[in-house]
Amino acid sequence: MINIKFPDGNVRQYEPGTSAFQMAEGISSGLARNVVSATVNGQLTDRDLPLTADATMVFHTWNDDKGKETFWHSTAHLMAEALEALYPGIKFGYGPANENGFFYDVEPPNGESISTEDFPKIEKKMIELARQKNDYVRREVSKEEAVAYFTKKGDEYKLELLETLEDGTITFYTQGEFTDLCRGPHIPNTGAIKAVKLMKVGGAFWRGDDSNKQLTRLSGISFPKAKDLTEYLHNLEEAKKRDHRKIGKELELFMFSEKVGAGLPMWLPKGYQLRQRLANYLEKKQEAAGYQQVATPHIGKKELYVTSGHWDKYGEDSFQPIKTPREGEEFLLKPMNCPHHCEMYKFRPRSYKELPLRLAEFGTVYRYEQTGELHGLSRVRGFTQDDAHIFCMPEQVKAEFIAVVDIVQEVLGMVGFDDVTAQISLRDPQTPDKYIGTDANWASAEQAIIDACKEIDIKTVTAYGEAAFYGPKLDFMVRDALGRQWQLGTVQVDYNLPDRFELEYVGSDNEMHRPVMIHRAPFGSMERFVSILIEHTAGKFPLWLAPEQFAILPISERFNDYARNVQKQLAEHDIRGLVDDRNETIGRKIRDSETQHIPFMLIVGENEVAAASVAVRVQGEGDKGTMTLPEFAAFFCEQLVL
RNA sequence: GCCGAUAUAGCUCAGUCCGGUAGAGCAGCUGAUUUGUAAUCAGCCGGUCGGCGGUUCGAAUCCGUCUAUCGGCUCCA
Numbered sequence: 001m002i003n004i005k006f007p008d009g010n011v012r013q014y015e016p017g018t019s020a021f022q023m024a025e026g027i028s029s030g031l032a033r034n035v036v037s038a039t040v041n042g043q044l045t046d047r048d049l050p051l052t053a054d055a056t057m058v059f060h061t062w063n064d065d066k067g068k069e070t071f072w073h074s075t076a077h078l079m080a081e082a083l084e085a086l087y088p089g090i091k092f093g094y095g096p097a098n099e100n101g102f103f104y105d106v107e108p109p110n111g112e113s114i115s116t117e118d119f120p121k122i123e124k125k126m127i128e129l130a131r132q133k134n135d136y137v138r139r140e141v142s143k144e145e146a147v148a149y150f151t152k153k154g155d156e157y158k159l160e161l162l163e164t165l166e167d168g169t170i171t172f173y174t175q176g177e178f179t180d181l182c183r184g185p186h187i188p189n190t191g192a193i194k195a196v197k198l199m200k201v202g203g204a205f206w207r208g209d210d211s212n213k214q215l216t217r218l219s220g221i222s223f224p225k226a227k228d229l230t231e232y233l234h235n236l237e238e239a240k241k242r243d244h245r246k247i248g249k250e251l252e253l254f255m256f257s258e259k260v261g262a263g264l265p266m267w268l269p270k271g272y273q274l275r276q277r278l279a280n281y282l283e284k285k286q287e288a289a290g291y292q293q294v295a296t297p298h299i300g301k302k303e304l305y306v307t308s309g310h311w312d313k314y315g316e317d318s319f320q321p322i323k324t325p326r327e328g329e330e331f332l333l334k335p336m337n338c339p340h341h342c343e344m345y346k347f348r349p350r351s352y353k354e355l356p357l358r359l360a361e362f363g364t365v366y367r368y369e370q371t372g373e374l375h376g377l378s379r380v381r382g383f384t385q386d387d388a389h390i391f392c393m394p395e396q397v398k399a400e401f402i403a404v405v406d407i408v409q410e411v412l413g414m415v416g417f418d419d420v421t422a423q424i425s426l427r428d429p430q431t432p433d434k435y436i437g438t439d440a441n442w443a444s445a446e447q448a449i450i451d452a453c454k455e456i457d458i459k460t461v462t463a464y465g466e467a468a469f470y471g472p473k474l475d476f477m478v479r480d481a482l483g484r485q486w487q488l489g490t491v492q493v494d495y496n497l498p499d500r501f502e503l504e505y506v507g508s509d510n511e512m513h514r515p516v517m518i519h520r521a522p523f524g525s526m527e528r529f530v531s532i533l534i535e536h537t538a539g540k541f542p543l544w545l546a547p548e549q550f551a552i553l554p555i556s557e558r559f560n561d562y563a564r565n566v567q568k569q570l571a572e573h574d575i576r577g578l579v580d581d582r583n584e585t586i587g588r589k590i591r592d593s594e595t596q597h598i599p600f601m602l603i604v605g606e607n608e609v610a611a612a613s614v615a616v617r618v619q620g621e622g623d624k625g626t627m628t629l630p631e632f633a634a635f636f637c638e639q640l641v642l
Numbered sequence: 643g644c645c646g647a648u649a650u651a652g653c654u655c656a657g658u659c660c661g662g663u664a665g666a667g668c669a670g671c672u673g674a675u676u677u678g679u680a681a682u683c684a685g686c687c688g689g690u691c692g693g694c695g696g697u698u699c700g701a702a703u704c705c706g707u708c709u710a711u712c713g714g715c716u717c718c719a
Contacts, residue, residue, distance in 0.1 A: 113646080200714060203714060203715055204715050204716090216645080257710095308719090369717085371710095469719065553679090584677085585677050587682090592681085595680080617679060
């Protein structure tokens with residue numbers, strides 16, 4: 001008998017050769033019906049694989065991530081089968097599941113291309129094949145046999161993948177007419193796939209390397225119930241409605257102009273208000289935390305960035321230097337604020353008594369982002385960082401780091417992000433040449449971040465290879481109202497720039513010491529942050545940030561004067577808003593205020609004038625009844641703190 | 643930068659396949675209406691069909707190129 005341990009701690013005994021599926025059958029028929037794969041001793045496997053030794057066992061169904069992965073991976077094979085039937089001779093690259101379905105990178109035969117117009121016929125074929133309920137059959141093959149198979153088929157991509165595999169570890173999966181090199185696992189048969197939808201077609205470099213050939217990536221999603229697909233498509237529509245590019249236009253927050261240039265956002269009055277309110281709020285917080293605001297120019301001599309190392313690392317891919325006409329001196333558009341701040345540190349000799357020195361700047365920087373990467377406000381070529389650099393003694397790093405994380409959490413909470421995760425971004429040990437600085441400095445910087453995180457109440461994940469080239473980072477990620485995760489600001493511990501700029505301070509021992517720098521930007525960039533805020537709130541900003549907090553809607557033009565009077569009185573209480581004095585019906589004015597997501601509508605007519613009051617309507621909720629101005633101000637303040 | 647697609651009025655979009663010099667709704671303007679909780683009515687204005695070049699008697703439509711945008715890939719100090 002073998003002992004199988006389940007996640008709840010129970011251990012059950014089974015005959016050797018029992019499969020995960022058979023074990024599930026013994027537990028409940030419902031579980032058995034739904035189980036698609038299992039994790040056995042930490043290894044994802046087919047549900048029908050017989051177990052021969054003691055093991056830990058986790059069942060996977062459609063309702064967990066691993067189960068979805070199995071389901072979608074199997075759908076990728078189903079799509080491949082359909083493609084092979086429709087495009088004989090098509091070659092296959094890499095075809096896994098991802099967080100949002102599955103994809104397969106393929107090379108269509110004879111230089112043919114596959115476009116969205118071909119999706120319906122591929123989907124139709126997939127459903128047709130799914131209905132055949134073909135089993136996914138696993139088979140262990142020798143390397144020799146595998147090579148022979150794909151040589152005969154003429155699929156050089158699979159042959160290249162085979163090169164990296166050891167003989168004895170190679171498995172094929174076959175369903176229907178299609179056989180693929182695959183580690184598995186797969187769902188038992190294609191019949192479980194009830195709904196499929198191809199979503200995207202695009203290019204993808206073979207093995208993610210842009211010097212390689214580009215394959216066609218076909219992405220899609222599938223579900224065990226047709227209803228799930230409908231719901232998924234509906235959610236996509238919701239996300240589309242929240243697209244910050246669309247809302248930014250509708251609410252007149254920002255714009256782009258072909259003439260000004262790609263990736264160069266221009267903030268319209270309402271958007272600028274929003275952005276400034278965020279900036280002012282953060283600036284206040286920072287001043288309270290001992291930061292000092294500074295300002296630096298938009299360009300700097302190339303030498304500055306040669307010293308910092310940025311020129312060497314990013315120079316080639318940046319906006320190229322500006323030359324002075326007579327002297328031929330070279331200047332760069334500022335891609336980073338830190339070198340300027342380092343020079344500020346060197347303004348005069350520093351004593352340990354003035355550390356930590358915290359220099360903050362809403363600094364606008366310019367980076368030559370690749371054309372294909374530009375995206376609304378979230379990826380641009382000119383943006384303003386809510387940047388600050390903390391120069392401190394090594395023994396102060398941890399406390400400073402913790403203080404920074406506190407500010408970040410408070411600020412993110414204030415604008416409505418409750419679900420914050422911190423990603424500890426470390427060096428990739430495999431590619432040391434991507435980074436500058438000594439191993440010792442890297443080790444202490446990484447340790448400082450890890451230690452600080454242990455003392456802070458925050459969810460963390462660790463990611464190798466995500467560090468900046470000069471130091472490790474703590475990256476903040478938030479989950480928005482639709483459950484999507486976004487990366488915002490970062491905190492970075494840096495031993496390198498102080499070295500490169502030869503920063504020093506006089507210690508209490510009267511000796512020269514090197515300070516440590518902490519880079520930090522809670523929002524990251526104002527542009528990106530606002531784009532995420534727009535999508536999170538769908539344009540219905542927190543009251544304190546709303547460009548207009550109320551709209552006064554007079555029933556007819558006769559009440560415009562009273563409306564302006566109300567506006568003036570509210571302004572005295574720092575409540576801002578507009579009077580809609582157009583010659584329109586009240587229904588129209590309400591509709592327009594609603595679509596502009598103005599939080600409060602104050603309707604004024606004969607009754608309100610007589611009673612010195614306003615009829616309050618809350619955006620998205622409706623009529624709240626009549627209030628006097630003091631009553632409304634109190635009501636407003638109540639909403640403001642919520 | 644690479645692959646694929648798109649670009650028509652301020653906005654959203656027809657018209658392009660099959661070449662014969664543009665159309666709707668909204669917005670704007672003017673007038674009427676003076677309105678009680680999500681679009682009052684009427685009239686008018688508005689486009690070198692993204693830029694440039696080519697094919698053609700003739701190009702929004704076909705071809706090339708550039709720019710911008712969209713979806714991916716690669717990248718992200």
